[in-house]
Amino acid sequence: MNRLVHSYSKFLSAVTLVLIIAGGLVTSTESGLSVPDWPLSYGQFFPPMVGGIRFEHTHRLIAGIVGILTFVLLGLLLKNEGRGWVKCLGAAAALAVVLQAILGGLTVIYLLPTPVSVAHACLGQTFFSLVVSLVLFTSKEWATAPKIASENSESLKRLLATTFFFVCLQLIAGSVVRHAHGRTLNLHALLAFLIAIHVLFILVRILRDADLQPLVNHVLLLTGLVTLQVFSGGGAYLLTLVIEKAAYPRTSEVLITTAHQSIGAVILATTLLLMLRSFRLLKPTELRTSHE
Amino acid sequence: MKNRQKLGVFFTAFTAFQVNVYAATVTGKIAFEGRAPAAETIKMDADASCKLAHPDGAKSEEAVVNSNGTLKNVFVYVKEGVSGKFDAPKESVKFDQHGCQYTPRVLGIQVGQPLEILNSDPTLHNVHSLATKTQQFNLGMPIQGMKLKKTFTAPEIMVKVKCEVHPWMAGYIGVLDHPFFSATGGDGSFSINNLPPGEYVVEAWHEKYGTQTQKVSVAADGDVKELSFQYKAA
Numbered sequence: 001m002n003r004l005v006h007s008y009s010k011f012l013s014a015v016t017l018v019l020i021i022a023g024g025l026v027t028s029t030e031s032g033l034s035v036p037d038w039p040l041s042y043g044q045f046f047p048p049m050v051g052g053i054r055f056e057h058t059h060r061l062i063a064g065i066v067g068i069l070t071f072v073l074l075g076l077l078l079k080n081e082g083r084g085w086v087k088c089l090g091a092a093a094a095l096a097v098v099l100q101a102i103l104g105g106l107t108v109i110y111l112l113p114t115p116v117s118v119a120h121a122c123l124g125q126t127f128f129s130l131v132v133s134l135v136l137f138t139s140k141e142w143a144t145a146p147k148i149a150s151e152n153s154e155s156l157k158r159l160l161a162t163t164f165f166f167v168c169l170q171l172i173a174g175s176v177v178r179h180a181h182g183r184t185l186n187l188h189a190l191l192a193f194l195i196a197i198h199v200l201f202i203l204v205r206i207l208r209d210a211d212l213q214p215l216v217n218h219v220l221l222l223t224g225l226v227t228l229q230v231f232s233g234g235g236a237y238l239l240t241l242v243i244e245k246a247a248y249p250r251t252s253e254v255l256i257t258t259a260h261q262s263i264g265a266v267i268l269a270t271t272l273l274l275m276l277r278s279f280r281l282l283k284p285t286e287l288r289t290s291h292e
Numbered sequence: 293m294k295n296r297q298k299l300g301v302f303f304t305a306f307t308a309f310q311v312n313v314y315a316a317t318v319t320g321k322i323a324f325e326g327r328a329p330a331a332e333t334i335k336m337d338a339d340a341s342c343k344l345a346h347p348d349g350a351k352s353e354e355a356v357v358n359s360n361g362t363l364k365n366v367f368v369y370v371k372e373g374v375s376g377k378f379d380a381p382k383e384s385v386k387f388d389q390h391g392c393q394y395t396p397r398v399l400g401i402q403v404g405q406p407l408e409i410l411n412s413d414p415t416l417h418n419v420h421s422l423a424t425k426t427q428q429f430n431l432g433m434p435i436q437g438m439k440l441k442k443t444f445t446a447p448e449i450m451v452k453v454k455c456e457v458h459p460w461m462a463g464y465i466g467v468l469d470h471p472f473f474s475a476t477g478g479d480g481s482f483s484i485n486n487l488p489p490g491e492y493v494v495e496a497w498h499e500k501y502g503t504q505t506q507k508v509s510v511a512a513d514g515d516v517k518e519l520s521f522q523y524k525a526a
């Protein structure tokens with residue numbers, strides 16, 4: 001019934017991920033102020049694409065496309081969606097896109113104040129998670145899948161909720177590290193450790209419980225992403241905070257920091273989806289209460 | 293009113309003349325000891341017109357050692373000992389964007405004195421002042437030949453200026469509330485003129501090699517004191 005909205009949300013998620021990568025390139029190449037005016041660029045729609053403008057203006061263009069696509073999504077939801085709360089999520093996405101554009105403009109006008117950059121980074125990834133969650137909410141699984149009884153259900157839900165909470169904190173800590181030149185680095189590392197341990201627990205719990213088979217691929221993906229993230233984080237740390245800075249960002253530095261940030265966005269969305277799916281799919285075994 | 297102004301001009305000219313006669317000069321060279329660092333090559337591929345301006349490749353100007361063993365782009369200024377108020381000169385200090393680099397890279401200016409920023413390149417630049425004591429600005433200069441005038445409202449050593457389009461572009465401006473400063477060029481020499489007699493602390497500043505200070509005392513009557521600073525290869 002929601003096939004169109006479902007496919008469309010997938011498409012918008014993909015474009016949003018491209019936008020997050022494009023935004024990451026702006027930060028990593030330090031091009032955030034290469035276009036000194038907003039919303040126009042040097043008073044035009046298409047400034048010469050040289051130097052930092054290539055990154056900043058591309059980011060603006062993709063952002064404009066995502067903005068339009070989001071309002072189309074809202075329209076589709078209002079027309080085709082029966083559930084009020086899902087429509088509300090669509091409206092929230094539209095609101096986020098507008099706020100995000102305003103934050104982007106504030107950054108340009110007030111010359112990249114750290115709180116605005118951090119807010120822009122966090123809201124961008126929150127928006128991505130929101131759109132990805134709409135993919136789940138409009139899916140066949142969400143609509144029709146039967147509940148799975150598992151003795152691990154309640155503990156797994158708790159574990160996932162805790163992990164998601166840590167990942168949300170990590171989004172803030174990570175963007176502060178990125179935009180405030182290494183501040184809160186210790187907290188960022190601590191959270192990375194906590195998240196890695198929790199994901200390991202989740203992995204083991206799901207793999208050892210045959211009833212939880214439908215979640216196996218999902219948790220394997222999450223584990224792979226977190227592993228990748230630990231390594232890219234280490235690399236980003238070495239390239240940006242340990243070795244001597246070049247006069248301007250090196251290509252290796254640009255690639256690894258952008259990758260680290262974008263994988264972070266995917267981890268946030270993947271954790272959220274796994275948590276939501278566990279809440280939707282799992283129920284405690286009926287005959288005995290959970291032993292925890 | 294008009295007569296009063298005339299009198300004022302005369303009086304200013306007179307005192308300026310007097311200062312010249314009785315003032316001292318601190319001059320010298322910034323020596324560089326050791327092997328000159330290999331200048332990093334700047335990849336200007338990001339902007340074809342920048343690349344075109346440097347057919348043999350552009351070098352970073354972060355640390356330029358002159359052929360006579362001196363250091364270029366050192367800002368030398370009187371840090372302590374100046375008293376009195378010095379009006380900002382009306383004439384502007386030129387700061388050019390040429391070949392996608394700043395010329396000069398290091399310069400001095402007085403509080404309130406106009407800084408004339410020029411774009412000599414057939415590409416666009418934006419000038420972003422990272423001043424901490426004067427309000428920052430980030431202005432686009434999209435057209436060749438375009439000029440902007442800006443002033444600084446408070447002394448600051450040094451105000452970094454960068455171009456956000458071309459991330460290798462950096463310049464440093466020493467802002468002072470007196471005119472006793474100088475920056476080294478291709479011969480590594482500096483000269484601070486018209487100093488009233490007194491005891492001063494003179495500081496040399498370099499973006500890579502840091503600062504050094506020396507004390508100097510000058511008498512009136514056109515006293516010339518030589519100071520030599522020495523930087524070492526890191």
Ligand SMILES: [Cu+2]
Nearest residue numbers: 417455457458
């Ligand atoms: Cu430039």
